[in-house]
Amino acid sequence: MPDVFNPWEVKGDIDYDKLIKGFGVELIKDLPDVFNEEVLFRRKFIFAHRGIGRIINAIHYKKPFVMMTGLMPTGKFHIGHMMVAKQMVFYQNLGAKLYIAVADIEAYNARGQSLAESKKNAIEEYILNYIALGLKSENLDLYFQSNRSNHQHKANAYYRLQNVLARHATFNEFKAVYGEITPGKMLAALLQASDMLHPQLKEFEGPIPVIVPVGIDQDPHIRLARDIASKCKEFKFMELCSSYHYFMPGLSGGKMSSSDSTSFIALTDDPDVAAKKIKKYAFSGGRDTVEEHRKHGGNPDIDVSFQYLRYFEDNDKELKKVHDDYKAGKLLSGELKQILIEKMTKFLEDHQKNIEKAKRVVDRYMEVK
Amino acid sequence: MPDVFNPWEVKGDIDYDKLIKGFGVELIKDLPDVFNEEVLFRRKFIFAHRGIGRIINAIHYKKPFVMMTGLMPTGKFHIGHMMVAKQMVFYQNLGAKLYIAVADIEAYNARGQSLAESKKNAIEEYILNYIALGLKSENLDLYFQSNRSNHQHKANAYYRLQNVLARHATFNEFKAVYGEITPGKMLAALLQASDMLHPQLKEFEGPIPVIVPVGIDQDPHIRLARDIASKCKEFKFMELCSSYHYFMPGLSGGKMSSSDSTSFIALTDDPDVAAKKIKKYAFSGGRDTVEEHRKHGGNPDIDVSFQYLRYFEDNDKELKKVHDDYKAGKLLSGELKQILIEKMTKFLEDHQKNIEKAKRVVDRYMEVK
Incomplete structure (x- = not known):
């Protein structure tokens, strides 16, 4: 299988050469x-980085480090969101302190969603799913942008940083990253920069390696935060580390979109519903007729069901067999879909039981209830 | 003496007709x-308002109300700053809860002054002088923009409001008020709007009449805060009240400027230094020769020493006698200056003793030390 596997879902928007040569993003080797x-990591869904060496060192020498990420509390939690959720659990298990921001200010300022609605959606859709996926309440700082902390020093410090960073930014920088910008979006952008940088304030961890895992299209946000931080002398920051992953493709091959339920499988979808979606919408890399398929084989590289299997089938040998059988024409598209459906059904059934358990402990995960 | 006395120090910038007819500012009757x-009030230094009736009612019926103001922690505290300081003491004595913001974020973002420097300057120059002028530590919420509160709910609420208000503002509004605008200045402007509005949040007083006394040239800031507040449905605010005062003229008649020590008398100036400044710089409304002065009289309306006396001489009869004698030519410019110098010397001597006392209690005035 090729290293850089499945680039079409970010096609058009991203100039990889520019990112990698011009901006110092490096391929992960x-x-x-x-x-x-x-x-x-093994299958290169996460394929590039900035400064991940500092994180590798911290893990190796058992030194403290932070993994920082955020969630936009709109829409349903779907399999695409698992990309970051799995990294949370991964880094937390390796000793990271996790900082997770619920971007309710961004949802209010950029999408007009009330803070109350964001709180409800964040808990019911995102946080319950994180817990069900293995997030632990220890070594975790999960907060709402609108309500940073039960500790006054931390609350003040987080918003102070947002305000102080503003001095070191220009409108043109924001426009370059965000396109059309409004005061509301600008405040959200600066709060996002504070989200990424504030773990290093003395009121939190102090200077510390921080990794922010993002989709490759999010690199401009990382760059903006790094640039502003480097200009701010009021506080000292270690450079942000980041990793870049591909997006999971939508069912029919385009982008997975929260606003189009035929493009994703939600983690709360009934397994039967998920099965129907796969049968009906999953883009196939198979041939037009069974005869041709048997003769020429299918193309797993563009087959969405196979892409999902790469994600849900942990066993490399099993995956390779499916890949090779499909390519050789031994496995038909419908059969490939059925393999995915079985995996997905098992996953959703187990996961949905875990969500029920998560409901009983979710309070423990949030400092500010 | 005319009601609207001394407009030259704001000349050019202010279209009074537009303010009063177009924007609903009313003359105080x-x-x-x-x-x-x-x-x-008696001498109409404070000459116009919006909605002061609500404050009058609150005082009359002994209902709670708030007086909100801020200080820019740069430069020396001079007699021009007393205009607001005296109103603090006045409203506090009438039962107001006082909110005083140290605009250290604005000083950082708009003037490049470090937060530490702002803290030092705010305490040594402004807060000590406020205390010496009669500010009490009860019924007072004196805070730094960068460090709102020792109560986490209050800290979160204050900055949350800044972020939420941003959604309801446009760049054009900021440009109209502030001219050239940068991200740093915009954040400071939104924090200023939160300064004015946050006393009405449930974490503070809840909806309550709030008066913000400002120089007449500051009305666009009041208007901006009122406009944004009216568009924000996430929180309910009573309309802001405001009062408008003239500036005290600089010694030589123009604007009093913190960056030009010959334009002001600082409250920490040695009385001898103050006397010399008055003799040397105070613009005179007297005639060119003693002979002409005796014959035609002086013009107290443009005489800076007389303007200052209007402020420092509390006794109306005494003031009227000086006014009439000067106008009649009985009192020479040098003699008028001497009257002011005596008043000023007494004031500064007493005040500077009060500053020494204030140093012993200043800690009590700030929640966040």
């Missing part, structure tokens, strides 16, 4: 074994 | 006696 236990 | 005990 050798990683310690502990990383490769995670499918996302 | 009848005020309850309790207001007229204060020279600033």
Whole structure:
């Protein structure tokens, strides 16, 4: 299988050469074994980085480090969201302190969603799913942008940083990253920069390696935060580290979109519904007729069901067999879909039981209830 | 003496007709006696308002109300700053809860002054002088924009409001008020709007009449805060009240400027230094020769020493005698200056003793030390 596997879902928007040569993003090459236990790294879903060496070192020498990420509390939690959720659990298990921001200010300022609605959606859709996927309440700072902390020093420090960073930014920088910008979006952008940088304030961890895992299209946000941080002398920051992953494709091959339920499988979808979606919408890399398929084989590289299997089938040998059988024409598209449906059914059934358990402990995960 | 006395120090910038007819600012007419005990009201230094009736009612019916103001922690505290300081003491004595913001974020973002420097300057120059002028530590919420509160709910609520208000503002509004705008200035402007509005949040006083006393040139800031507040449905606000005062003229007649020590008398100036400044720089409304002065009289309306006396001489009869004698030519410019110098010397001597006392209690005035 090719290293850089499945680029079409970010096609058009991203100039990889520019990112990699112009902006100092590097392809991920050798990683310690502990990383490769995670499918996302082993199969290069996470394919590029800035400064991940500092994180590797911290893990190796058992030094403290932070993994920082955020969630937009709109729409349903779907399999595409698992990309970051699995990294949360991965890094937390390796000793990271996790910072998770619920971007309710961004939802309010950029999408007009009330803070109350964001709170409800964040808990019911995102946080319950994170817990069900293995997030632990220890070594975790999960917060709402609108309500940072039960500790006054932390609350003040987080918003102070947002305000102070503003001095070191220009409108043109925001426009370059966000396109059309409004005051509301600008505040959200600066709060996002504070989200990424504030773990290093003395009121939190102090200077510390921080990794922010994002989709490759999010690199401009990382760059903006790094640039502003480097200009701010009021506080000292270590440079942000980041990793870049591909998006999971939507069922029919385009982008997975929260606003189009035929493009994704939600983690709360009934397994039967998920099965129907796969049968009906999943883009196939098979041939037009069974005869041709048997003769020429299918194309797993563009087959969405196979892409999903790369994610849900942990066993490399099993996956390779499916891949090779499909390519050789031994496996038909419908059969490939059925393999995915079985995997997905098992996953959803187990996961949905875990969600019920998560409901009983979710309070423990949030400092500010 | 004319009602609208001394407009030249804001000349050019302000279109009074537009303010009063176009934007709903009203001239102050009848005020309850309790207001007229204060020279600033009696002599119409404070000459216009929006919605001051709500404050008058609150005072009359002994209902709670808030007086909100801020200070820019740069430069020396001079007699021009007393205009707002005296109103603090006045309203506090009438039962107001006072909110005083140290605009250290604005000083950082708009003037490049470090937060540490702002803290030092705010305490040594402004807060000590406020205390010496009669500010009490009860019924007072004195805070730094960068460090809102020792109560986490209050800290979160104050900055949350800044972020939420942003959605309801446009760049054009900011440009209209502030001219050239940068991200740093915009954040400071939104924090200023939160300064004015946050006393009405449930974490503070809840909806309550709030008066913000400002120089007349500051009305666009009030308007901006009122406009944004009216568009924000996430929180409910009573309309802001405001009062408008003239500036005290600089010694030589123009604007009093913190960056030009020959334009002001600082409250920490040695009385001898103050006397010399008055003799050397105070613009005179006298005639060119003693002979002409005796014959035609001086013009107290443009004489800066007389303007200052209007402020420092509380006794109306005494003031009227000086006014009439000067106008009649009985009093020479040098003699008028000498009257001011005596008043000023007494004031500064007493005040500077009060500053020494204030140093012993200043800690009590700030929640966040």
